[in-house]
Amino acid sequence: MDLKIYILFWQAFLAGLALGAASGPVGVFLILRRDSLLPHALTHVAFTGVALGFLLHGAPLPLTLLVTVLAAFAVMHIREKAGIYEDTAVGILAGLGLALAVVLASLARSYDVRLLTYLFGNILVITPEEAFLALGLALLILLTLARFWEALLFVSFDEESARASGLRVKLLKLLLALLTALLVVIGMRLIGLLLISALMVIPGAAALEVARSFRQSLWFSALFGTLSVAGGLVLSVLLDLPPSGAIVLFSGFIFLGGFLVRRTVV
Amino acid sequence: MNPVIELEKVSFAYEEEPVLEEVSLRIYPGDFCALIGPNGSGKSTLLKIVVGLLQPQSGRVRLFGEDLSSFRQWWRIGYVPQKVTALVDRALPLTVYETVALGLLNKPVGKSEQAQRIAEALETVGLPGASGRLLRELSGGQQQRVFLARALVGEPEVLLLDEPTTGVDFAAQEKFYDLLGELNRRGLTILIVTHDIAMVDRHVKQVACLNRRLVFHGEHSEFCRHPEICGFFSGGHHILGHCH
Numbered sequence: 001m002d003l004k005i006y007i008l009f010w011q012a013f014l015a016g017l018a019l020g021a022a023s024g025p026v027g028v029f030l031i032l033r034r035d036s037l038l039p040h041a042l043t044h045v046a047f048t049g050v051a052l053g054f055l056l057h058g059a060p061l062p063l064t065l066l067v068t069v070l071a072a073f074a075v076m077h078i079r080e081k082a083g084i085y086e087d088t089a090v091g092i093l094a095g096l097g098l099a100l101a102v103v104l105a106s107l108a109r110s111y112d113v114r115l116l117t118y119l120f121g122n123i124l125v126i127t128p129e130e131a132f133l134a135l136g137l138a139l140l141i142l143l144t145l146a147r148f149w150e151a152l153l154f155v156s157f158d159e160e161s162a163r164a165s166g167l168r169v170k171l172l173k174l175l176l177a178l179l180t181a182l183l184v185v186i187g188m189r190l191i192g193l194l195l196i197s198a199l200m201v202i203p204g205a206a207a208l209e210v211a212r213s214f215r216q217s218l219w220f221s222a223l224f225g226t227l228s229v230a231g232g233l234v235l236s237v238l239l240d241l242p243p244s245g246a247i248v249l250f251s252g253f254i255f256l257g258g259f260l261v262r263r264t265v266v
Numbered sequence: 267m268n269p270v271i272e273l274e275k276v277s278f279a280y281e282e283e284p285v286l287e288e289v290s291l292r293i294y295p296g297d298f299c300a301l302i303g304p305n306g307s308g309k310s311t312l313l314k315i316v317v318g319l320l321q322p323q324s325g326r327v328r329l330f331g332e333d334l335s336s337f338r339q340w341w342r343i344g345y346v347p348q349k350v351t352a353l354v355d356r357a358l359p360l361t362v363y364e365t366v367a368l369g370l371l372n373k374p375v376g377k378s379e380q381a382q383r384i385a386e387a388l389e390t391v392g393l394p395g396a397s398g399r400l401l402r403e404l405s406g407g408q409q410q411r412v413f414l415a416r417a418l419v420g421e422p423e424v425l426l427l428d429e430p431t432t433g434v435d436f437a438a439q440e441k442f443y444d445l446l447g448e449l450n451r452r453g454l455t456i457l458i459v460t461h462d463i464a465m466v467d468r469h470v471k472q473v474a475c476l477n478r479r480l481v482f483h484g485e486h487s488e489f490c491r492h493p494e495i496c497g498f499f500s501g502g503h504h505i506l507g508h509c510h
Contacts, residue, residue: 032358154368157360160347161416164317165372166340211359212400 009237011131012123012190016229016247018138019183019190020199024221025145026179027204032156034086038075038177039197041090042184045071045097047193050118051104060118065185071097072177121192121244123233134186141179145218152176153214191244202251203228209258224254268331269294270424270455271316276325278311285311287478288325293457295423298450300466300486301459303476309459310348312476313428316457317345330423341373344417348428348459351409356402362388362412363397369416387415391445407438414445425449427458431465443469 030036049064056063071093079089105111126134145152154162155172163169180200187196203224204217211217231254232247239246269292278286286308293299301309314320315327318334327334330342354360366384375383388394391411401409410430417425427446431439443465450456450471460466466473466486473489475482482489 150368151371153360153364154371157358158347158350158353158368160319161345161350161368162371163319164340164343164345164347165369166318166338167371208357208359213359213361214364217359 009124009233011126011128012233012243013230015126015131015134015186015190016123016233017226018135019186020203020225020227020229021222022138022141022145022225023183023187023196023200024203024207024223024225025149025218026141026176026183027200027202027225028207028217028221029152029156029176030180030200031204031208032153033176036201037087037090037094037197038072039180039184039200041075041094041097042068042072042181043188043193043197044094044101046181046184046188047101047118048097048104050115050188050193051101051108054114055104055108061185061189064188065181068181068184069178072181073174076173076177117192118188119192119194120242121188121190121195123190123243123247124236126189130189134190137182137186141182142222144175144179148172148175149215149218191247195244195248198248199225199228199251202248202255206251206255206258209255209262224251224258228254267294269328270330271457272326272328272331273312273316274326274328276312276315276322276327278308278315278320278322284478286315286322286476289476289480290325291474291480291483293424293455295455296450296453297472298446298456298470299458299472299474300470301457301474301476302461302463302466303481307476308478309476310428313345313426313457313459317343317426341420342423344369344420344422344425346410346413346417346425346427346430349432350413351406351433354401354409358402360401361397362393362399362401362404362415365401365412366397366415366419369419373420383419383421384415387419388412390418390449391415392441405438407434407442410434410438410442411445414442418449422454424455424457427456429459429461431460431462439465 030038046064046068049067050060052067053060053063075089075093078084079086105115151167151172154167155169159169183200184196187199191199204221206224207217207220211220228251229247231250233243235241235250236243236246271293273289273291275288275290276286277284277288289312301312303309311320315322329337330339363384366387367380370380370383384397388396391414393408393411393415401412404412431442434442439462446456446458447469458470470486472484473482473486474480482492
């Protein structure tokens, strides 16, 4: 295969690698908080933002970001104040989000291929502007994690002690929800709403399998996230596969490798 | 001498169920006080109020003479919550070093000082050289010591522990209480919630008995002179068997 074909897709590689590097570490914190389903629920709500964008004839991206961030904060609030089981709150949010999206999309008469591009993404056709936006947001997420990873670890691992030590726990939890919402929005054009949550959770889970420290698990998760995107994109171009599916399947192979390594070597 | 912890007529209820009723308690520098009482007597609730995890419905709490609502010097207090070892998941690759380092988040120090303090804290709890080990690979007793190191690494003046030896075998409990005694002799003020009357009898200096209200607070020796209180709070035979 000619190398030139990959150069043609430089935007896809740039945005995808940035997304992969940022999504893995955020996924590690979500797993640690037993919150792996939160991004899945947020993708359903993000779909509402997309449909709302179509209905109002506005840009879907900012509206989706707004709706997703609000939903992330709402689910946290509901879980803390309403005394509802965490997975129940997530289940309600996901169901209502998708239902609202379907209604709004119907009202906007936008049941067409435009919706499908948000559901399944299409990383190979993104514009340079979208690629740089994804890169910028991913860098912002990584810099935030570099600054706050220990505090997020404390809150995720032992919230009671973190609170007792004077950390601003609520703010840190909001920060994690915000980072998750940002990743959902970046990922919807690249990987698609249906699969972006997998790119957050699977590389993080693979990293936790093989890491010998928490810091190492963050590095590994970023590495596995980027490897998933790179490997998936190469497979997609070589075998003419849908890129989002190939990327997530590749991450699944990495997880399987990590799972086997831990049980045989570590 | 001013109290380091001062509760004045503190009341707390979970929804309609009162847990603490007008509890007043003072802990002074150098105290090693056990907070005992039957299940549901409000021991853990009281500790959570002291560290700001719960807000009392009425009454005042002061730490180091400052009202709890304005208190910000949380590094002066070390806290080991109940069942903390249950958080150690076999899927989590958290090292001992990383765990203890969390205790310095409210008192940031340079990297080299951080390493030195963590080494000292681990030395204090009898786990020198364990910093690179994974928490999940340690025994329950060792994990408990790591969490104690996390509470100590910020060099607090007061240590609060909520049933720290639950699920730990007798020998490890004995070593744990010996360690607390040693820390107390070095000047650390300790308030510990426990059900373990045998350990209280052997190691602590003061006893505070709760049953929604504070029924007794004083020297351990005085506590033992009240068999009716002993019996009421410990089912009789446990504590009476140990009181001198």
